[in-house]
Amino acid sequence: MKYIVTGADGKLVGKVINGILRYVSGSDLILTTPDLKFVSPERWAFFRHIGATVLEANYDNSKQMEQTFSNGDRLYMISSIAIGETRQQQHKNAIDAAKKTGISHLTYTSFLGADRPEYTQYVLDDHRFTEKYLTNSGLKFNIMRNNLYLDNYLTDLPKLAFMSNNIWRTTAGEGKATFIPKDDSGDVAAALLYGKGSENTAYDVTGAIAYSEREICDFVSKKSGVELKYQPVSVEEYYKFMDSIHIPRDFSGDFSKAPFKLVSNDMVTNEGSVATGQMNINTTTVKDLTGNNPKTLEDIVYEYQPLWNSWIR
Structure with missing residues (x-):
């Protein structure tokens, strides 16, 4: 089983990688970045140390994603940093590539309130679009709706x-808010990527x-x-x-x-x-999925x- 983790140059995904290493070896990981130049020398050293494969997978490049995703089985998809139509298209591209290459399961990072119509935060249109597209894609999935990051x-x-x-x-x-630490968000993502969640289920992810x-x-x-x-x-x-x-x-x-x-x-x-x-x-997602x-x-x-x-x- 090969586990693909997108956005491996980012801080949150660094915590996802630390989390998934509790379940699998580094040689089971395919870590992707939009551009290999985005990966710091320190992170390159760590990736080499754990024996992970590092490949490019730019959400704007469907062919590249298809080539990369074809090497894996389960996929963690970090949301793009863009906002609006660009982000929605990028997410659509990634989901389409996952489906075309036979990815067996996709975990997506959404935002708390995506399923609540009374929530009107600026980023929610993008997450609602992505959740709907993923749900209707035919892929098996988990969605994690993160609260605001405590960090x-x-x-x-x-x-x-x-x-x-x-x-x-x-x-x-x-x-007040039950802000979620990125460490805990990363651990939840790793648990879902590994398969600890209920299939085709969305989770609100909050602090305690x-x-x-x-x-x-x-x-x-x-x-x-x-x-x-x-x-x-x-x-x-x-x-x-x-x-x-x-x-x-x-x-x-x-x-x-x-x-x-x-x-x-x-x-x-x-x-x-x-x-x-x-x-x-208030949720118990972190405790339930990570212990x-x-x-x-x-x-x-x-x-x-x-x-x-x-x-x-």
Whole structure:
């Protein structure tokens, strides 16, 4: 049995790879990337060490994906970083290639709320499209609907605060969410890729503790030694702030001066969903599929604290 893991150059997929190695040997893995140049030297060394095969599989190149996918049996498909029609077409290409090459099972990373029509986050149209296309493809599948990543609230949001006079701006208000650590998301993905899930089933993937952003802001203040001010703002104020630091509203914008490759339409709607309580969903998916309880802020903060020193002003 050969297991294909797409997006092997990315951070989340690195955690998926660590997870699947609990079940299979590295020689059973086919790791793909849109471009081999995207893989860091450190990750190349790790891939060689575990004996994995590394191939290109660009979601814009159907023939290339067919050549790569024909070498495997079960496929983990990370969602594309694009948003909109481009992403939908890329996902369609990947699913079509999987079906054409006889992939026996596909695991897809979706987003919490894709099955709930009242959820209106910016990225959900793409995930709804992909879920429907996958469900109707005839492929056996699992879908994992991840909550917002807890890790991003120890990286992206602190970075914005440290570079903005230590003010943590958000439209999340006092809402709470069961943010999912990427370690746990990776472990769930690995379990589903290996075959531990129920066939043709979607899973909401959440943490076990509901945190407010104010609590996370206070946590980062304590751990960094820098007093951060938590400042709830309106949607209009949040857009204005992100415009001022060159974060584009959508992926057609200019990222040359942006602090990271995120778009404000995505951030605003995600934060709004925290404010309304939509992301405060409790599940036992992590425990059920991995046997472990979801990690907490304290469990993962060590990974990100060293980054803060370069952002503190």
